[in-house]
Amino acid sequence: MIDVSAAVDFSRGADGLLPAIAQDADSDRVLMMAWMNEEAFRETLATGQAVYYSRSRQALWRKGETSGHRQSVKEIRVDCDRDTILLRVEQVGAACHEGFQSCFFRAVDPHDASLTTVDPRLVDPKQVYGT
Amino acid sequence: MIDVSAAVDFSRGADGLLPAIAQDADSDRVLMMAWMNEEAFRETLATGQAVYYSRSRQALWRKGETSGHRQSVKEIRVDCDRDTILLRVEQVGAACHEGFQSCFFRAVDPHDASLTTVDPRLVDPKQVYGT
Numbered sequence: 724m725i726d727v728s729a730a731v732d733f734s735r736g737a738d739g740l741l742p743a744i745a746q747d748a749d750s751d752r753v754l755m756m757a758w759m760n761e762e763a764f765r766e767t768l769a770t771g772q773a774v775y776y777s778r779s780r781q782a783l784w785r786k787g788e789t790s791g792h793r794q795s796v797k798e799i800r801v802d803c804d805r806d807t808i809l810l811r812v813e814q815v816g817a818a819c820h821e822g823f824q825s826c827f828f829r830a831v832d833p834h835d836a837s838l839t840t841v842d843p844r845l846v847d848p849k850q851v852y853g854t
Numbered sequence: 855m856i857d858v859s860a861a862v863d864f865s866r867g868a869d870g871l872l873p874a875i876a877q878d879a880d881s882d883r884v885l886m887m888a889w890m891n892e893e894a895f896r897e898t899l900a901t902g903q904a905v906y907y908s909r910s911r912q913a914l915w916r917k918g919e920t921s922g923h924r925q926s927v928k929e930i931r932v933d934c935d936r937d938t939i940l941l942r943v944e945q946v947g948a949a950c951h952e953g954f955q956s957c958f959f960r961a962v963d964p965h966d967a968s969l970t971t972v973d974p975r976l977v978d979p980k981q982v983y984g985t
Contacts, residue, residue: 751882802957826933
């Protein structure tokens, strides 16, 4: 098993979890932010597919396992403190479980903090996940 | 004081802190990830300049206050769960305190998890922060 401690310092995250940002390698859009533990990071390295850790399910989350909307990892970067991970990915379908390409489909109005959906919905979540 | 609770749910973050991703509005590069509490978010909305919360200093962190490397906020987005913030910014100078445009200046080799610096350093940190 390879030593990943020089690349990422998982001791810096609460419960050993660190933020991982997925960015579309073609469009450069920020698609989503999720969490990784060391096991998720190792499996991402080994498989070339994005694997996160689901805090709600308390289990590894192989992105796209249910929806088919997988993320092929083209490049992995780490930040200066080695406590945030950036995945540059090729996204199949929609990254967001609500059917949008990116989870960041709403903009905040700085004057009243109201939200506006500014992106088109790509797919109907019911078609992907069932009702 | 405006109600920001509909835009962002700070109760979802440990200690009321949520991840905030800064992305360059021109190049689309992901520049950094930092943390925001509600006060930092409010001040960001009010001033149009990125304000984070420094976990190490346990205080508001007005980005660029020391270095001059401020971030003018062009757009704010939130994700589907309203627990991650995306700032699209105009970055003055280098976002990273190590003198790189982006904190994500190193790539991870998936075979051995070794790190390689793949970006050029823009500025000498000693010139910015002193020795």
